Amino acid sequence: MNDVDTTPLDEKRGMFSSRRVFILAAIGSAVGLGNIWRFPYVAYENGGGAFVLPYLVALLTAGIPFLLLDYALGHRNRGSAPLSFARQHRATEGLGWWQVGICFMIAVYYAAVLAWAARYTIFAVTEAWGDDPAGFFIGEFLRVGDTTISTEIVMGVALPLALVWIALLVVLSLGVQKGIGATAVVFIPILLLTFGALVVQALLLPGAAQGLNTLFTPNWEALTHPGVWAAAYGQIFFSLSIGFGIMITYSSYVRRKTDMPGSGLVIGFSNSGFELLAGIGVFAALGFMAQASGVAVTEVASGGIGLAFIAFPAIISEAPLGVLLGVLFFGSLVLAGFTSLVSVIEVVISAVRDKFEMTRVGATVAVSVPAAVLSLLFFSTTSGLHVLDILDNFINKFGILAVAVVSMVVMAWLVRALDPLAAHLNLHTSVHIGLWWKVLVAAVAPLALSYVLVLEFRDAVRTPYGDGDYPAWMIGTFGWGAALAVLVFGLVATLVPWRTGTSLTSPGEVDRASTTGEEVR
Template identity: 35%
Template sequence: MSQKSSSPRWESNISFILAMIGSAVGLGNIWRYPYVAYTNGGGAFILPYIISIICLGTGYKFKSGMSKILRKINTKYEYIGWFIQTSTFFILTYYVCVVAWNLLYVPLSFVKGWGSNPDNFLNTVILESTTDVSGLFHIAIYVLIALTIVWIILWYISHHDINKGIGKFNKILTPSLFIIMIIIVAFALTLPGSGFGVLTLLTPDLSAITNSDIWIAALSQILFSLSIGMCIVVAYTAYLPDDVNIPKNVLLVALANSSFEVFTAIGIFGILGFMSTTHGIPINELVTQGTTLAFVAFPQIFNVMGFIGYIIGPLFFIALLFAGITSNISIMEPIILSLRDKFGFERKKAVTICCVVGFIISLLFTTSLGSSLVGVFDTFINQFGVVLNVIIELILITWIYGIDKILPGINKNATFLKIGPKWKIWMKYIIPIIIFIIWIKGISESLITNDTFTNTVQLLLLVALFIVPLILTKIPAKVEDY
């Protein structure tokens, strides 16, 4: 057995902060939050969202990957650690493909290459999509090329030392993303009708504040946005030195993330307000989430903007690209750390294995059935896997391991932001119950609405989620202190 060398450390606190912000600020902030906020009470959504951040936006201070952490609690829990990271890895495989779609739209946006019918262009030219199972045997060549490029970018950034790779590139990409969004929002607010769009977003439906669905939606969004249950916080904090103020850093990340979401939503609704007032289309018909908003609705809006669309369009898709890359880098890190913990791989080898396996799986999403598979994977992994991961982590860490054993490490260097008894009550009782409700609701809704194809894919996914962790658990460790 080999003896693991000393773990790398972030060269500065700002490297950690920017990496965490880069992880949190992803495509979901730009195309998911505005929709969720609007459909859940408008301005009234912000209050429970902030409360959710206070409840969940708190990091963990461990110095290992999740599988090793749980093995230290009890050897039989190692399987659970790999289970959590397997679902995270599956997210990476399809999320990379969505970033690949976006990469194709960056050069297209300079010439509005999607033409007068962005919906048809996306589905026919780019995705070559079909709902027939035979689509699995046809590759969308543009998507394949873009996907290969994205995987190469992720490998190049991640195979370096933590500071020369993730740290260095987040110092460039994260601030650049914020600057681009500031430009977009500033311009959006000058458009005719932008005020109407922003007012539509922020006008609260106060009656909605008592609706439990609002609170569940807020909690779901913060789980999605801060990647709670995906082990990213655990992985990144593993590289922290011992003299860091954990609560303060996590609060900064949570505030940066939420501020970016609200700020971006204002800009997006400013643009939607412009489209609504100039073309007489009700905003509720324009507001969508995901690929429809990014690759159909916004290209349509850029088309009617005239010359200005040639400026805002590229900025928008470059922002999406930066957000996607920083998020994908972070999603890959937990499995890389755990592979190194157990098998003693050099970082370059662990990253290469992760990228090669991920690339092979993601080829599924380059087929003509790819966009449908992305939807099925995303719904199932998030509603079943990630939410279940959060519940498992909370129970294991707060109940089985003992929350009182964690508090001294978290509060060690804290000043005015210290975690006390009220936080423990929330983490042990209130939040697990609320998240369990989210999980049951998501699963039940899926079972009611799923068709045969979706159920089949989800069944195969479920089998993989249980078998892959079993294999990784059974393989003997190569590191002495694992």
């Protein structure tokens, strides 16, 4: 292998200055809103303390192996998701563009939730939601209308949403190290301190032990249910930011001699550690709420948007030092959400830069401005919550999950890429990638995730999403239509030629040849 760590092309695309910065950026991507408001409720519903067992099994047999697949693709091929797939095998470029389409969709609505969290950080100071957090969130703040598409702008959402996109534009224009890396270096330590303080305060609340007992009391009988194991694989998959181009993109910015398998273990366990911390903090607070209301924890437990913007404000209103608790909670959502949103939109920017002859600033503007316009048009209106709810459900389940299963099957069985990818990971690591990894990526992980996908598809067909609250045309347009649109985009984008001078030969071939003495194909 060459003694020089970076090539002129690497320098032009941008690089993380060190392995530490890469790890912080990857943790920033993985640790997002879902860790805080999804994991605790999923664990509670699927066996409580017993859920830790299938969760760890899923992490070791699917989460980390798939994470390493993403790292191998990006680090070996030194490109965005589409270019990395194309360099691995010409026929697989469409998988990368499928992922790019998914990330664009996610960025458009994820920014809206981040804007809500920013406003609620301010609301927490005065407890602006009063005695009715649900009514305030739905009625006064979002001013949610009926299930039709509205053009009525809610300025209380539009202004912070515009500020989110301006902040994104600035950070991403600064580049890989000065923008993405520097943001992660600052935000992740602050997030850990902020959320750690939140957990400590939550544990000191009356009734906290009752909440923790509800979360961690094991229901061992639940382990006999296939759905519990499916929930564990689904949670690990969604929480690690794998399968939709983020980790491929970030690993392409890492120096060539970096230990990628070792980095993957650090990132995987750090993400899971934060999820367990979130479970402790959230259920300690729910235990307080249950005791204050004179009901069981099971009656106040919830997940998702309802937990963040309805249940937690109710807790804040009743809790000692509630203002501090609220600022810590919603501030953590902002920090976690922003680093994740940066990673999502960077997937699109990196792909555009690789495909066309564009500067970092030009590509950032070309991607962020249309995304911001769509975000404001759809999610700052009185119908924004409805569209977001449907889009988030279908893009996650039938976008991310589907492309992950397809990419594993294609890489393992159709183009036979696992051997060269494993060889690349083994160039600089103390964690040997061998037969165990290939079996997990080629068989265990795709089978487990396929089962999750089949269950989700069956449920979606049997019972329309929203239990009849949404008209069929909305589910067809923003649900099934959006999931199909990103797939079609992936196929069509491959027809656009790469910019002049783009090599579709993997730099990893050169690296391995210079190390082993083999002739480059």
